[in-house]
Amino acid sequence: IERSSDGATSRSSQYTPTKKQLAALLGVVQAGARDLSPEPQAVAILDELLIALDASRATIWFQPDLARRGKLVVSRSRDGKTWYGVDGFREILLRQLIEDRVLDSESFSTAQNMLAVPFSLYGSPVGALCIEREAGPAFTSESRELLEVLLHQVPIALELAGLLSERERLQTSLQRAQKMEAVGRLAGG
Secondary structure (H helix, E strand, O other): OOOOOOOOEOOOOOOHHHHHHHHHHHHHHHHHHHOOHHHHHHHHHHHHHHHOOOOOEEEEEEEEEEOOOOEEEEEEOOOOEEOOOOOOOHHHHHHHHHHHHOOOOOOOOOOOOEEEEEEOOOOEEEEEEEOOOOOOOOOOHHHHHHHHHHHHHHHHHHHHEEEEEEEEHHHHHHHHHHHHHHHHHHHHH
């Protein structure tokens, strides 16, 4: 982003790998601020990743508590279609990345039109991400580096969204209980 003498900002037409990484990271962080619940956050993050990596489809599998087996699986296409769940080889690939606790950068898929990588939170595997291209050039090492930079932000954003959503739910429940208590006092008095 460049500033002109009058203070207006404009995007630079030349994107170096570092600028592209920073722009994508900023997009993911800003996408996370739009809604408190994890599902809309995941959709916004996937939209940013689809644009940043020029991909046609992306899937997030987020399972912060592996013992409880509660999970969020959201897939998104470049044309704006969203579906919850994953099928076939994608499910096998993402499940394997999570359950095998593969956390190194060599865990990327070797397919030319797909990148799949696990992400962790507090050192524990909590999910995986799969990005695909239907046509066009193969993903480059620059795309992989960009994804590595973003992978640290995705689980944090989704975990924070889940915690804030839970806090809001508990706050609403507490307010209802306090109202019922007040009604009980009035009726009893």
